[in-house]
Amino acid sequence: MTMDHHEFKDKILTAAAKNQVIVFSCNCIVWYSGKAESYLGPGDRLVVIKADKTILVHQPSGAAPINYMKAGTTVNVNLSDEGEMFLNCSNIPLKDYLDMKINHVHFLESYGLEDGQSIQIAGTEDDMSQMLYENPHLIEEGFKPVSREEQTKYGYIDVMGTDNEGKLVIVECKKYNADLSAVTQLRRYVEKIMASKGLKRDAVRGILASPKIGANAQQMLEDWGFEFVSVRPPKYLERYDKNQKSLADF
Amino acid sequence: MTMDHHEFKDKILTAAAKNQVIVFSCNCIVWYSGKAESYLGPGDRLVVIKADKTILVHQPSGAAPINYMKAGTTVNVNLSDEGEMFLNCSNIPLKDYLDMKINHVHFLESYGLEDGQSIQIAGTEDDMSQMLYENPHLIEEGFKPVSREEQTKYGYIDVMGTDNEGKLVIVECKKYNADLSAVTQLRRYVEKIMASKGLKRDAVRGILASPKIGANAQQMLEDWGFEFVSVRPPKYLERYDKNQKSLADF
DNA sequence: ATATAGATCTCGTCA
DNA sequence: TGACGAGGTCTATAT
Secondary structure (H helix, E strand, C coil), rough: CCCCCCHHHHHHHHHHHHHCEEEEEEEEEEEEECCEEEEEHHHHHHEEECCCCCCCEEEECCCCCCEECCCCCEEEEEEEECCCCEEEEEEECCCCCEEEEEEEEEEEECCCCCCCCCCCEECHHHHHHHHHHHHHHHHCCEEEEEEEEEEEEEEEEEEEEECCCCCCCEEEEECCCCHHHHHHHHHHHHHHHHHHHHHHHHHHEEEEECCCCCCHHHHHHHHHHCCEEECCCCCCCCCCCCCCCHHHHH | CCCCCCHHHHHHHHHHHHCCCEEEEEEEEEEECCCCCCEEEEEEEEEEEEECCCEECCCCCCCCCEEEEECCEEEEEEHHHHHHCHHHECCCCCCEEEEEEEEEEEEEEECCCCCCCCCEEECHHHEEEEEEHHCHHCCCCCCCCEEEEEEEECEEEEEEEECCCEEEEEEEECCCCEEEHHHHHHHHHHHHHHHHHCCCHHEEEEEEEECCHHHHHHHHHHCCCCCCCCCCCCCCCCCCCCHHHHHHHH
């Protein structure tokens, strides 16, 4: 495909005005200025301009965009007298600027995409805290949950309850590996509760519930008198088989 | 553009075999199973298959992909007897599976992208800690930095030094707003140093250096006897003007 | 491989 | 709008 600069400019501006999703591949140089500044030398990239004017610049490898602009960006194409082409993007409220010198366009497509669907996810930390709330014996025998996802001034405590001696128990759960920040997070909640209820340290138990915990995190947990309970994340829906038998389970 | 299933399958597999970057727009349903499970009902999406077999599924809005697969994924296209088409992606080592029922393809392009460039970024937290190391008066008069980015057993301490009384000072810097986790992070470092050097609490000062700090974080900081120093993130390169005069500065 | 922390994090949620 | 925390975070770096 050959595409001259004027054709590129026309296609971009027309599609952008219609809030189409635009994608093109090109050889380019990229400058960004805003919360940080960056420069990316010449190379081939894939550029996406979304319906909400989110802009993504992707290299041929890697999951994350190498450069991007948030939704609400203004897009312009400018041609210089010397025959150079620039894609100039600005988001004034955010003080973000992204500029590309486009040396060569490999292809360009645009289309009006319609999608009102929201994703449904199972197996999150929220599912895990719900599992613990509904199956308190997974923490220990005698544990009585009182609240879940308590997002008050005490903090966003996953599960709170009492043990068989009536002592307050605060549970922080992690889906995967519990690390140092998980321990400090638990500690922060315990201290908030202590302060707000005027309790002493030995009147509150802190429990970190996760599949596993790192050695350093374990040490810090013990140093602070907290406990670790090994809990597997909730069993997800069965992987649907090749006949899609269980697709309807969603 | 009209494209039948066999043509789609052929184009995908051919381009994937050549490690081209593939992008197509389609109406589809998406299932994911791996670290979690998800379902996304029918809608229009943009799908990218990169040279390293990273796969991204994007909705028309938003910066983040709604589904993705990490590099090294195996891609297949399967046609059912009933005329249905599926893009089946699997990453066996990661136990990740992504499957799409593709109802209609709006467009498809692929191209062999070459890009050996690495991005250059200014204005990161690392730049900020370097600025403080080289301009210690920004912390306070008499501050003498000793180490930077100390990633030893003591932790990843941004800047460490001594004040004009010879007391140990630990600085944690944040580019933007310092929040509760920044305070607990600082606290963790101070405690590690205290423990490793056998120092008492009043022998170590902890300073949080950032442009601003939240009210709750400020309170926690004071509760723990730490200090806040207002520091602006490093001045970036001047925004290049419209004549690209300063582009060569990179 | 694991551990640790930053990120122009993004995204959702709630006061 | 800001604050707070989760994320299939991703990515880079060090051990």
